[in-house]
Amino acid sequence: MFASLLLLSLDARHQLGAQEPALEPPLRNQVTLDASILAAGFTYARATSAGNLVGAGAGAGTEFNIRMVHGEKWGQTSAELAHVEMFTRRKMTSRWQYDVGVMAAADIHSQSVHGQSGSEQEFGGFFGGYIAPMWAWDALSVGPRIQTGAYWAPHPAFGVGITPLTARFLFKF
Secondary structure (H helix, E strand, O other): OHHHHHHHHHHHOOOOHHHOOOOOOOOOEEEEEEEEOEEEEEEEEEEEEOOEEEEEEEEEEEOOOEEEEOOOOOOOOEEEEEEEEEEEEEEOOOOEEEEEEEEEEEEEEEEEOOOOOOEEEEEEEEEEEEEEEEEEOOOEEEEEEEEEEEEEOOOOEEEEEEEEEEEEEEEEO
């Protein structure tokens, strides 16, 4: 009988299920700041299910990117002026996530002047899709972005652009 009372008194020190603090509801909203050397963009995303978010964003600035457009000579430079995007973000594991989306951007790039060594600036644009795999920590993610689609200046042409490194700062609420 003494042993039963001792076990009962030891077990009574633990909180009952109703006394334990409630689990926090899952965070449904994210705001991110995506930054590269001379560019920044803000996005807002809302959870649609566990591990899936849908969002939109906009940004401005000059990104360091590798651009390969059909019909253009290698080595031409381009600078994105502004962009808008819609995406879905998927969390794969505790550390890996990726964004898949569509983007429209305005840019300025250099064009050779009839084979001369000088160049002139020309306005253009981009419309297409992208994927951005990210290695994530609590509030910081890093990774590349690969985009493919139609580049304009002056005529549309298929191309691929690669931004080797983007940092994402995450704010959840």
